[in-house]
Amino acid sequence: MVKRQFGHRARLVLSPAAVRAVDDQAHAARTMWNLLHAWWQMMPREKRTLARADAAIRQARQDIGFLAVLPAQAAQAVLKAYFAAWKNCWEGRADTPKFKGRLRTVMSVDIPQGRDLNITRVHRRWGMVNIPKVGRVRFRWTGDLPVGKYANEGNRITGARLIRDVLGWHIAFRVQTLQAPPAPHQGPEVGIDVGITVPIALSDGETHEHGAWLTGKEEAKLLHLEQRAAQRKQHRKPGEPTSRRLHHTYDLIAGLRAKAKRRALDWQHRTTTAIARTYGTVVVEALTITNMVKSARGTADEPGKNVGQKTGLNRSISGEAWGRTVTMLTYKTARLGGTLHKVPAPGTSQRCSACGFTTPGNRESQAVFVCKNPDCGWSGNADHNAARNVLHLYRMGLPLIPAAGRAVVRRAKRVKPATAR
Structure with missing residues (x-):
């Protein structure tokens, strides 16, 4: 048997109160990342350890009230993701971690434990999932998930991640299954x-x-919104914040593009x-x-x-x-x-x-x-x-990828920054 891990994304149906609760958690997770980033830059190199960072975020959750809306396990996931980002930077797979702005950052919350989800299927097209500190919410059932009697040690959901785009909140399940290796495909x-x-x-x-x-109507609407955004942007003075009307127009444009x-x-x-x-x-x-x-x-x-x-x-x-x-x-x-x-x-x-x-x-x-x-x-x-x-x-024998079917990504080595450790 071969272990296979993949993701499955589904649309959430949230009430206005649940939307506000998940939004608060996402903003708290982003703030936790920024606090960790500031802590990392202020601390001496020899004191940048996982244990000290864990103690710092625990203290921050006690001192800063709105950080308490973020579940403790989600806060630990932010800490692990931040240290993993530095590890990827040192090994040349990514750039250095940066400050996450409010408008340019994708809102997300991690749920690292699959047992906290308590997923059930209530209808042919709908399922229920438990979100920590939010409660039971519905999601669109678009694929078979290993839940209930189909879940075991080899076939299970190991966690999830809440992600928001312009069309609303979604949940991305992390699924692990055990499958037999496929037989060689005999096709041409x-x-x-x-x-x-x-x-x-x-x-x-x-x-x-x-x-x-x-469609034609959607293309015409998109063009009209882009022209409206350009006109409203012309009336904005240099240094003046973006108006709510312009933000609303940008959201409509992003919805059509999504x-x-x-x-x-x-x-x-x-x-x-x-x-x-x-x-x-x-x-x-x-x-x-x-x-x-x-x-x-x-x-x-x-x-x-x-x-x-x-x-x-x-x-x-x-x-x-x-x-x-x-x-x-x-x-x-x-x-x-x-x-x-x-x-x-x-x-x-x-x-x-x-x-x-x-x-x-x-x-x-x-x-x-x-x-x-x-x-x-x-x-x-x-x-x-x-x-x-x-x-x-x-x-003729000129393949660049072996017959295993997996691409090999080669990246240039980067010099570690002087302040990385």
């Missing part, structure tokens, strides 16, 4: 080419496309699940997306060209979220017994999949590929041609 091999006009093109001729994430993101996530999950179930070996390009979306503005001495067009292209690339698609395919193929491989990306869109002739002139347009080799002359869809080239590179 497939190459994938990602794009903007055609989001996903497969080497066997299939395509996966989507429409606009917002709705579009949810629809995009749903499409990506459905599409990647269908691909992982159908094909045993999935081959994608090793794209460096951060370099692809760099600005073309240039410098004052050497200004860039076609800056507006490049900005629109960067926005379209970021909207398709190619990296998230590859991440979903990576863990879904491994879960179903398949494998995912990456191959070098240069030349896949300019190479003829029939004869191998490579030249920039082969790409007649965004959608049409015509081979310029006099002895070939093959023509077809450009996206399917690139997908076939991706699969051909894998068959």
